[in-house]
Amino acid sequence: MRDFLREHRWAVVVSVLLHGLLVVGLVLATLNSHRAPSPVQPLPIDAVVVDSQVLHAAQKAQSDQEAARARAAADAQAAAAAKAAEEARAAEEAKAAEQAKAAEQTQEDEQAKAAEQAKAAEQAKAAEQAKEAEQANEAEQAKAAAQAKAAEHAKADAARAAAAEQQRLIDAKKAADAKQAAEAKQAAEAKQAADAKKAADERARADREAELRKQLADEEHRSAVESGPLRDSYIAKLRNKIQSVWIKPPSASVGLDCLVEVTQIPGGEVTGARVTQCNGDAAARQSIENAVYRASPLPDPPDPALFERNFVFRFKPNE
């Protein structure tokens, strides 16, 4: 080597100068041709070292939480059901009472009317009898007719007046009865309308509640998928794929800790890989970015809800 250098001193000097020029050119070219890295949203990083015990505890806490949530939901549902039943029963009872009351009133009305009619008939009969007695006594009283004629006239007038008065009372009573019936009917109708409105309100509220429950259920599904075994299986698939293609350079050993932001499109094709935080050398960074590209297309998630366009691989070799 030194022989070589000595022998070609000038060539080496020229070569060094050329290299210098080339490097300047390279830097300029690199600056000019620098490709803007595809934008990757910076992601919050949970840099906590997670050991299996902590993981287990967290999982347990989560499943406890889920169980509690499920329990609460069940309780709420049961309570709602009970209350609904209660309300239905109350409505039933109210309706029955209403009907009973209406029936009672109708009966009363009819009784009153019958009594009225009976009374009228009796009075008519009494008038008839009075008239017959009057006719029977006509001959006998013919004599006294003249004398009694004035009195008789007066009496007949009085009877007519009495009958008329009787009729008037009957009519008035009838009118009053009709009025009362109409009023009752109106009241019943108003009550029915009020009941209908109340039922509609109840239905609307039930719908709202159902909608909220559905939203809640969707969120719970998403959350369950994201924290449950499906998510774990997705993570395992991603990990296996990357680990099978990451060619570790000699510098990548225990102590290396690097984050690479990855962008994928549906189908798993990697469209961007950029090492952000990394305590390794250039070779380690490059091997990490290459591993992500080599793993493209990334595995499909077992549930579409798990697909993330941007996510983070943390390279932290334990050997």
Next chain:
Amino acid sequence: MNRRISCLAAIGLMLFCSQTWAELVVEITKGQSDAIPIAIVPFSSPQDAAASFDVAQLVSDDLARSGRFKSTERRDMIEQPHTGAAISFDDWRRLNNDYIVVGQVQPLGQDRYNITFELYNVLNHQRLLGYQISANKPGLRLASHQVADMVFEKILGIRGAFATRVAYISVLGSLPHKDYRLIVADADGENPHVVMQSGEPLMSPAWSPDGQSLAYVSFENRLPSVYVQTLKTGERQRVSARAGVNQAPAWSPDGKKLALTLSTRDGNLDIYVLDLTTQALTRITDDPGIDTEPQWSKDGQSLYFTSDRAGGPQIYRIGIQSGDKPRRLTFQGSYNARPRLSPDESQLAFVTQEDGGYRIATMDLRGRGDVQVLTKGHFDVSPSYAPNGAEIIYASRDRGRGVLALVSADGRVQERLVSSEGELQEPAWAPF
């Protein structure tokens, strides 16, 4: 009723809020130690004799021999671009390449050539390297190794050691007419040069830290003596020819001293340090057992060596300050010898006996002292680290013949070096 609704709404809101921290973070804790796929496209070349030198093939062979790369076969290349602009990255990606090297060899006239090459990351189309190296025709080989070094370092973050050299002993013929040669060759075994030749044994070549000189043992006067030879001039100097044994020279990191094994009159071997300037000799070990094969620590303050003071040969460490007591390092097995320190001092390579065979093993010096046996041969001896610490060269036997072989420092890859004629022994990898 209203309270119930607001309660549900509150729970819904809580779930909605939880979305923000349900972020997907996937932790990666393992990786592969596979070879990295790379395509070295044949370089375009001018229409003259130099065109016969295949730069791309040499780069490809270097990278593949390291075990850390696998090169795409030429017959699988559907096109052969020579510049970055001509690369269809998607095609090369479909061939499962992570990287691609393209280039040209251009004549500059007067036996001068320019090698221009570029390295690209196929996955993100990034241009990682772009260089031009000028060389004469014999220099094209070295320049090609330098291309391989740059590619190796850019991708792995470790300096390449392809453009370095190795020294070794080659023995030709049979008794009584044996021919011993001290040879310096390129790290791939090519381009061998004889720097010393003798009818008597040559042994234990050791590189000076500046790579300019070799120390070795020669029996040219029927007795072992230690010589230092400057490679460029061929000038030799006998530095130790004491009565009895003079063997196993090792340069101190500052190049001013040699550690040696010398014998006392009763034949007991101990380790000494010889100051090359003042010729002052300092005794380091004093034990009735055999102490030999010294190797310096990087700070020049202590020596690793082999001793049978506890029965079988084991490896010890001792400070060179007087009065220091040796500390035993190996306890596994009955035979551990010839310690060699990795350049970053994280590992010790040595010869161990396992299942009746001699094998190359390493010991982790930073952790718990884990021992890993790297080779599986029956006679794998004389380990020597590449200056980048990535590989170990050693002497092995193949069908009764001495050959040189490489093993990666993690034991993952083993390669046989092309071998010139003769029995090859005692390889020593030169510094950068």
